[in-house]
Amino acid sequence: MKLVDYNRVSALQAACALPVLFGMCVLLSACQPALQPRGESQTIGSMLERNGQSAERLFMSKVSAKKIDDAEVESLRVEAAALNHYQKILNLASASGVRAEALRRSADLRIEGAERDGNINMREVAAATELYQRLIAEFPDYPNKDHVIYQLARAYELSGRSELAIDTLRDLAHEYPASQRANDALFRAAEMLYLRKRYQEAAAEYGRLIKQDPTMPYWQMAQYKYAWSQYQLSNPELAVSSFTAILSQLKIRSEVMTMEQLLAFVPSASAELLRDTVRGLSLALAAKPKGHNINAYFAGLPSNHFYPLVYSSLGELLMNKKRYTDAASVYEAFVGAYPRHDLAMRHSENAIAAYQRGGFTGLKISAQEVYIERYATAILASAVEGEADAALTKLSKLLRDYTMEVLAFRHAEAQRAEDSDADILQQRFAAVAERYRMALAMFPLDANFATTSMRYGDALFDSGEHKAAAEQYLAVAYDLASYNKPADAALAAVKSYRAWLNDALDAERDEAQQAVIDASIQMAAAFPQHPERSRVLLASAEDLYGMQRYQEALAIAEPLLENAQWVDLSLQIKALSITADAYYAQNRFDKAEIYYDRLLPMVVAEPVLQNLARERLAISVYRRAEGLRSSGENALAANTFLRAAELSPSTVLRANASFDAAGQFYVVNNWKKAADVLQGFRSNFPNHRMAIEADKLLAETYQKSAQPALAAAVYGHLALVNSEPLATRRQASLMAAKLYDQAGLREQARRAIEKHIAQFPAPLLDAQQFRLRLAAMAPANSELHQRWLKEIVTADKRAAEPNEASQLIAADASLQLAMIDVRRAKSAKLQLPIAKSLALRQRAMQAAIDSLAQASAYGFSDITTKADYELGNLYRDFAKALMESEKPRELRGDVLQEYVLLLEEQAYPFEEKAISAFEVNVARVRDGVWTAGMRQSLLALIELAPAKYGKQPQLEDSYDSLY
Structure with missing residues (x-):
């Protein structure tokens, strides 16, 4: 339109x-x-x-029509x-x-x-x-x-120009309210605003129209669009009241349950608008905040004959929007408000369907329970009275389906419950059992009556009513021919009577014991091929064993064990188990070991029995290994201990046997096997009381087998064990560092050394040697290299007591640091602007001079003379750098010559300082000292002052021989 x-x-x-x-x-x-x-x-x-x-x-006169x-x-x-x-x-x-x-x-x-x-x-x-x-x-x-x-x-x-059009139409309506076109203009302005999603403005214009007489031609459409505008503005309350106003104008005289019934009250031209009004009302209701009450909404309407249709429409809308719990709440609200309405039962079913589609199983079950409680009596009564038409048959089937779903869910729910209170659990199962009883009474002709009866017995059993459960199982097994697993029911009866026996009071024990025997005999006679028949017959032997009447138990079990007619392995397993356990209980380990050996391969599928048999067999084997060790058969003892460890599921026995096996392999110098067993021991039993001893033994084993890297890893682990004495941990850390270094694993060695220094800074000499090693491992002159050299110097300064060896290491580190400063000073070029570069060079020289002085101060002749030589060489190099420095480009001729002479004057004092430093160094020969630094100083003097030092070949030869 x-x-x-x-x-x-x-x-x-x-x-x-x-x-x-x-x-x-x-x-x-x-x-x-x-x-x-x-x-x-x-x-x-x-x-x-x-x-x-x-x-x-x-025209006054009629003009005849002209043919066109x-x-x-x-x-x-x-x-x-x-x-x-x-x-x-x-x-x-x-x-x-x-x-x-x-x-x-x-x-x-x-x-x-x-x-x-x-x-x-x-x-x-x-x-x-x-x-x-x-x-x-x-x-x-x-x-x-x-x-x-x-x-x-x-x-x-x-x-x-839509905006002008809208404003013009609104002006027309406002300026000419009596005009025949006023409402038309107002409506069209509102329509244009609505199309442009200017809902607030559109609602205002529609609102002016709907305030007029409802018979006004535009009223219904304006009311309709006003409602949609409020919906678009998220004002569901106003939208609901506006949509409701349209429906309230209809002359509805009876309840409307379908759209067809509603459309009967309006002309066909208004059908689409009315359909959309119901849809809009449903959307608006759905958009209202959580917790709103649709029943309260309808209760406040003076005329609400259309309420059944709106409930249905809203529920269907919410279902389509997959708001299943909201849809169910609408249906349930209808049922709650109108429980006797013709649609009440259907809406109860709709609510259940909504929960079903939404996957809300718990809510669905609760709704089904309410349905059963509300309608079961009427449905079953109608069926009994012969009103079994198609609809009633369908309802009866639905009631039966709901009942079975509730039973299955509540039973499973009780089975899944993890309540630690046994009484509460039993109460839950008792409630389930009561539901089964009622279901059996409600549907005695049900095709699954026997299965339901069996589940009734299960619920009784879980509720602690073991005697009643056994009687129910017996009825299923022998009285209900339709049950397809009667032997299982018979076995369940035996188990139930046995459970009753276990919990029976003293006054009931004899009766309970006889009931177990009677049920067992009845099952064995009625179902000779049942796979559990052998176990039922052997149950008495187990009872005797539990009463410590071992010889009587053996008297029953051993004949069964030897009966070649029984092909069922479970019988042999049971007989073997009882026989082996009876011998083991009497400490007859030789006989027990024979039967456990036969039993083990047959109980792979029964872990509990297998573990028990293996553990007892392992104990026997372990005791035999102890005898071999005592007799000096170490290699055989090691393998026997290993077998005991492999057999035993017990952590304690497995750990002891493994450690004992490793010790025996170590004794016979089987390093590889000893290491393998010890590795397994460390991995499987890290918290064992012998774990530290195993580590020590493993480290020694790796050392003896020339595997330093592996030994280092173990020593590293031992160094971190706080429970060990400090000396032991320090020695382990020391060994880890040395072995990693020995293995050539630089990165692991570096980390191990750093850990050792951090954890064991004393004794000082060890730490200093390790710091020196770390400095050597770092790239030359790198920050890491300098860091470790500085730490050597710092550690020596902080030492409480002087240590000459540590001081020598510190002196050497100090000299290396000084040489880095010397190289840095020499690398500072003198270039224009000379004032700036000269200042940088002087600062670098001063730092180098200070560093050389620190190295020289240690007093070690090799270090001191080398430092003094480098000091003189530093002065000489500076003088040379002055002479070779970059000259100002603008100097020419005599001016340049004069600038050079000035440089010579500046350089001369530094040459003198160099000569002085070299002379001081060479003079130490009088003290009986001759070092490489002194020889280098002499050679430098020969070059700087040949007239004075260049004519001493005999002295130089003498020095060379000393060197």
Whole structure:
């Protein structure tokens, strides 16, 4: 439906009036002053009335119809002629009334012609717009101005100026509330706002319309769109009340349960709107906040005959939206408010279906329980009274299905319960058992009656009613021929009686014991091929064993064990178990070992029995290994201990046997086997009391087998065991570091050394040697290299007692650090601007001088003389750097020569300092010292002062021999 459908003006009718109108315009223009009364505006309509004509009819006599061959072409021709005539009128100095009418009709024709063949002629629209605007401007009191404003809004819309169209329509409605077009304009403005999703504004305009008389043509549609606007604005309360107002206007005299019943109260043209109203009401109700009460909503309505339809529609909507619990709550609310309604049972079923589709099993079961409680009696009573039509049969089946689902769920729920209180668990199963009893009474002819009876027995058993459960099982096994597993029921009866025996009071024990025996005999006789028959017969032997009457138990079990007629292995297993256990209990381990050996391969599928048999066999084997060790058969003892460990599921025995096996392998120098067993021991028993001893033994084993890396890893682990003495941990850490280094694993060695230093900073010498090793492992002159050298120096300074060996290491580290400063100073080039680079070089030199002084201060001749040599060399290099420094480019000739002489003067003192440092170093020969640093100093002096030192070949030869 087109939202803006303006009233059309017939172009052909207007054109037919042109000849008379045009003649009258000319006449009126000539005599205008005489025709216009003073103070009264003249209109074409008033003039026509004075000529005996009405505004709707221009000819006095009837004009015969003219046959038109092509109506469309003729219409276009007439329309063009009309526009042409109106334009001529506008070009003349016509009377104001004539001009105004010409403006309006010309604009109307143009706006009509602008919309043709589905296309819009924007030029015509623009022309019409301009004409309407001129008309309003020139004739503000035009009698038909509401029409002009209406048409102008239409022109604005056609030209795409929607905002102007909306404002114009709203202005029309506000300025001309009595106009026939006011409501139309207001509605169309609201529609345009709604289309543009300006719901707040649209709602305001719709709201003005719905405040009027409901019989007003636009009222129902405005009410409908107002409701949707409020829904879009997320105002569900207002939307609900607005949709409800539409339904309340209907003359509904009886309850409406279907849409077809509702549509019967309205014309077919309103059917779609009414369908959408119900849908909107449902959406609005669904959008209301959680916890709202739909029953309260309907209770507040004075006339709510449509409530069944809305409940159903809302529930269906929520189902489609997959809001299953909300849908179920709507259906349940209906049932709660109208329990006797014809739809109550169906909505109860709908609620159950909603929970089913949503996967809310617990809620579904609860709803089914309510359904059973509410309707079971009536459904079953109707069936008994012979009213078993198709619908009732379906209901009975549904009731039965619900009942079985509830039973299965509640039974499984009780089985899954993890309540530690046995009494509470039994109460749960007792409740389930009562449900089974009621179900059996309700459906005695059910095809699954026997299966339900069996489950009834299960529930009784779990509830602690073992005697009653056994009686129920016996009835299923021997009285209900329809049950397909009677032997299982018979076995369940035996187990139930045995459970009763276990819990029986002293006064009941004899009766319970006889009941177990009778049930066992009855089962063995009735079901000779039952796979559990042998176990039932051997149960008495187990009872005797439990009473420590071992010889009597053996008297029953051993004959069964030797009976070759029994092909069922379970019988042999049971007999073997009882026999082996009876011998073991009497400490007859030789016989027990024989039977356990036979038993083990047959009980793979029975872990508990297998573990017990293996453990007892392992104990026997372990005791034999102890004897071999005592007799000096170490290799055989090691393997026997291993077998005991492999057999035993006991952690304690397995750990002891493994450790003992490793010790025996170590004794016989089987390093690989000893290491393998010890590794397994460490992995499997890290918290064993012998774990530390195993680590020590494993480390020694790796060392003896020339595997330093593996030994280092174990020693590293031992170093972290706080329970060990400090000396032991320190020695382990030391060994780990040395062995990693020995193995060539630099990274592991580095980490191990760092850990050792951090954990055991004393004794100092060990730590210093390790720091020196870390410095050697680092890249030369790197930050890491310097860090460890500095730590050596720092550690020596902090030492409480001097240590000459540590001081020597520290002196060497200090000299290495100084040499880094020396190289840094020498690398500082003297370049322009000389003042800046000279300052940098001087700071670097001072740092190097200080570092060399620190190294020299330790007093070790090799270090001191090397430091002094490097000091002199530092001065000499600086003097040389001064002479070779970059010269200012602007110096030429004598000025340059003078600058060079100045540099020589600056360099000379540093050469003198160098010579002095070398001389001090060489002078130490008088103290009987001759080192590489002193020899290097002498060679430097020969080069710097050849006149003084270059003629001493004998002295140099002597020095060389000393060196």
